[in-house]
Amino acid sequence: MSETIPAGSVGVVTPQIAKCDTPFAFTNGAALSSHELVYETYGELNSAGDNAVLICHALSGSHHAAGFHAGDDRRAGWWDLAIGPGKPIDTERLFVVCSNNLGCCDGSSGPNTINPDTGKPWGGQFPQPQVQDWVRSQKWLAEHLGISRWAAVMGGSLGGMQALQWAIDFPDWVEHCVALAAAPGLTAQNIAFNEIARHAILSDPDWYEGDYLAAGALPTRGVALARMVGHLTYMSADGMSDRFGRELREGSFTPNDNAEWVFQVESYLRHQGSRFSTQFDANTYVLMTRALDLFDLAGEHGGDLTAALSNAQAKFLVASFSSDWRFPPQRSIEIRDALMAAGKSVTYANIETDNGHDGFLLPNSHYEQLLSEWMRRVGPS
Amino acid sequence: MSETIPAGSVGVVTPQIAKCDTPFAFTNGAALSSHELVYETYGELNSAGDNAVLICHALSGSHHAAGFHAGDDRRAGWWDLAIGPGKPIDTERLFVVCSNNLGCCDGSSGPNTINPDTGKPWGGQFPQPQVQDWVRSQKWLAEHLGISRWAAVMGGSLGGMQALQWAIDFPDWVEHCVALAAAPGLTAQNIAFNEIARHAILSDPDWYEGDYLAAGALPTRGVALARMVGHLTYMSADGMSDRFGRELREGSFTPNDNAEWVFQVESYLRHQGSRFSTQFDANTYVLMTRALDLFDLAGEHGGDLTAALSNAQAKFLVASFSSDWRFPPQRSIEIRDALMAAGKSVTYANIETDNGHDGFLLPNSHYEQLLSEWMRRVGPS
Numbered sequence: 001m002s003e004t005i006p007a008g009s010v011g012v013v014t015p016q017i018a019k020c021d022t023p024f025a026f027t028n029g030a031a032l033s034s035h036e037l038v039y040e041t042y043g044e045l046n047s048a049g050d051n052a053v054l055i056c057h058a059l060s061g062s063h064h065a066a067g068f069h070a071g072d073d074r075r076a077g078w079w080d081l082a083i084g085p086g087k088p089i090d091t092e093r094l095f096v097v098c099s100n101n102l103g104c105c106d107g108s109s110g111p112n113t114i115n116p117d118t119g120k121p122w123g124g125q126f127p128q129p130q131v132q133d134w135v136r137s138q139k140w141l142a143e144h145l146g147i148s149r150w151a152a153v154m155g156g157s158l159g160g161m162q163a164l165q166w167a168i169d170f171p172d173w174v175e176h177c178v179a180l181a182a183a184p185g186l187t188a189q190n191i192a193f194n195e196i197a198r199h200a201i202l203s204d205p206d207w208y209e210g211d212y213l214a215a216g217a218l219p220t221r222g223v224a225l226a227r228m229v230g231h232l233t234y235m236s237a238d239g240m241s242d243r244f245g246r247e248l249r250e251g252s253f254t255p256n257d258n259a260e261w262v263f264q265v266e267s268y269l270r271h272q273g274s275r276f277s278t279q280f281d282a283n284t285y286v287l288m289t290r291a292l293d294l295f296d297l298a299g300e301h302g303g304d305l306t307a308a309l310s311n312a313q314a315k316f317l318v319a320s321f322s323s324d325w326r327f328p329p330q331r332s333i334e335i336r337d338a339l340m341a342a343g344k345s346v347t348y349a350n351i352e353t354d355n356g357h358d359g360f361l362l363p364n365s366h367y368e369q370l371l372s373e374w375m376r377r378v379g380p381s
Numbered sequence: 382m383s384e385t386i387p388a389g390s391v392g393v394v395t396p397q398i399a400k401c402d403t404p405f406a407f408t409n410g411a412a413l414s415s416h417e418l419v420y421e422t423y424g425e426l427n428s429a430g431d432n433a434v435l436i437c438h439a440l441s442g443s444h445h446a447a448g449f450h451a452g453d454d455r456r457a458g459w460w461d462l463a464i465g466p467g468k469p470i471d472t473e474r475l476f477v478v479c480s481n482n483l484g485c486c487d488g489s490s491g492p493n494t495i496n497p498d499t500g501k502p503w504g505g506q507f508p509q510p511q512v513q514d515w516v517r518s519q520k521w522l523a524e525h526l527g528i529s530r531w532a533a534v535m536g537g538s539l540g541g542m543q544a545l546q547w548a549i550d551f552p553d554w555v556e557h558c559v560a561l562a563a564a565p566g567l568t569a570q571n572i573a574f575n576e577i578a579r580h581a582i583l584s585d586p587d588w589y590e591g592d593y594l595a596a597g598a599l600p601t602r603g604v605a606l607a608r609m610v611g612h613l614t615y616m617s618a619d620g621m622s623d624r625f626g627r628e629l630r631e632g633s634f635t636p637n638d639n640a641e642w643v644f645q646v647e648s649y650l651r652h653q654g655s656r657f658s659t660q661f662d663a664n665t666y667v668l669m670t671r672a673l674d675l676f677d678l679a680g681e682h683g684g685d686l687t688a689a690l691s692n693a694q695a696k697f698l699v700a701s702f703s704s705d706w707r708f709p710p711q712r713s714i715e716i717r718d719a720l721m722a723a724g725k726s727v728t729y730a731n732i733e734t735d736n737g738h739d740g741f742l743l744p745n746s747h748y749e750q751l752l753s754e755w756m757r758r759v760g761p762s
Binding site: 228264293 | 566616621
């Protein structure tokens, strides 16, 4: 934890656990007899229950969206930029909930938790979740918390796609929907990047068919590579050039034979991969990227996105980031156009930035102002 | 070999070997006491010696640029599209030479050949070549073949960069220079992709610090991953969407729990990676990507590309491919602009295509017409 809590922070937060003792059925037919969801909340639910906002996290995110955990939590939650007193998602007015998705590795039931039926880690046997499963699971959590409607459901990247799925699957639950840096589905190129990441993990000798925990191993090489590939797709080419250029970490272009030249960008990627590989569960990475690949907002409507969105009742904010080449602005424009064709209320903005896909996580005055102004309409006035 | 040789083919070709018994010094200070270069030629050198064209290959290319080898060579050489009687690089008129770069794995001295000083495979001990080393090595080969000037030096991607280096390093040797899908140097993003590929190889337990041959192993997992990453950067997002879409190879989106969903694009990439991993040497992949990373056309002129090109005497053809995101059109435009600023003769074209970086290898009527018409000025009239 930071020695001093910065102004505008929600402060020290404590994750909570919700235990669900009724069976949960996945879209693919699998089921959990019971499960747990870990979540955080910021702010207070008002007596009318009309100020609850659900935050959906992205691929490697968690329930820890804002503030600091007690102890040695030196980094604030992943969306601390946006959540807190006086911030765009204003915890003075709003009750904010963020849960770790089912199948993830930060406390909710997932591959690295114990399968109650066997007493051993789930490992490679945890069911493959899809985005609509996470939505149903979060609906259970909402009811568990005494919430009957979300003033807003919001997120970036996979989290934004989950917010859109919420608006489609439970239209009367979602008053506002915010989808940042999202897409209605993955392209072949997107899937290919995910496949390379999975292939890196699955070809690691320490993978053990997903049962590495039982084998006392960790496929850290594969996970590090997967993260390096992923991370590369989150940054823009121009942003990388500005940040790293062609600078060597040390030495020159003419070292002794076979000495290791290391460019700054290589050193950075290796560090990112290495750090992630000991923190993130390999099975979860496989399940999450699969869930992304399988996500298809218009899938149940034969590819007709307008039809898929026709029953939604939410007012939408859709935003893209100019240098995002993972889910480029055009993908957000597809969502905007379908919403307009379906007669929905939608605000769309393209944020000029060199931050690439990571744009929704990073400071940018235009982005923060947009979010701030748009969020004023969310919750009781 | 094809049962019937197609019209316009150079036919059956036999690789030749040139043995150099004088020491070769690399830019980085290392040296070979002797070495061999494998090469192919198509057409005949005329008595005036003014019809010789040098083809430089790209990262995973070889000396086998056109025609078929005897035996079971079912695929024509990598640039068979462009080289042959009546083709853009017309072997009725021109004498075409293509050599395997030093450090590669198709017959020239490299990591998978025997180090004469030790009697063992070079493995991880082969010196790191740079593009200017390959140029000097090819100059030795030219002299060995009785050639004193190239009517043209040409290539795509790394091969195009090598052609540009030729025009700078030996200006009076290069009458025409063709650089396709090239760049004056790599960006941080380019380097990052190469770093991921190398990291995949170097973290393979069968890498053995590069001495896998001595250990009786092959880091095929790492090389397959490296190739998957590379291959992905050669294709355009739109080209992949058109070719693969979101089609599953088989099955549906709701198979049984934990069944393996495989999209067409995944199956394709795995096949590409797997095939390459048994055909291409891992050390060579590391050396070649390093040579790319270190390539900096303006490096000896403090980043001033115009100054770097000022002594060139060649007439230039620079072409880019609209959907190439590895070396996008803007990189070719940088070269064109520097050539114009240096007062050189340059033709520039951007070919409209969905083929991405691979555009220079694939059929496209505009591209083939451009190359055909421009090549008419090369060699004796």
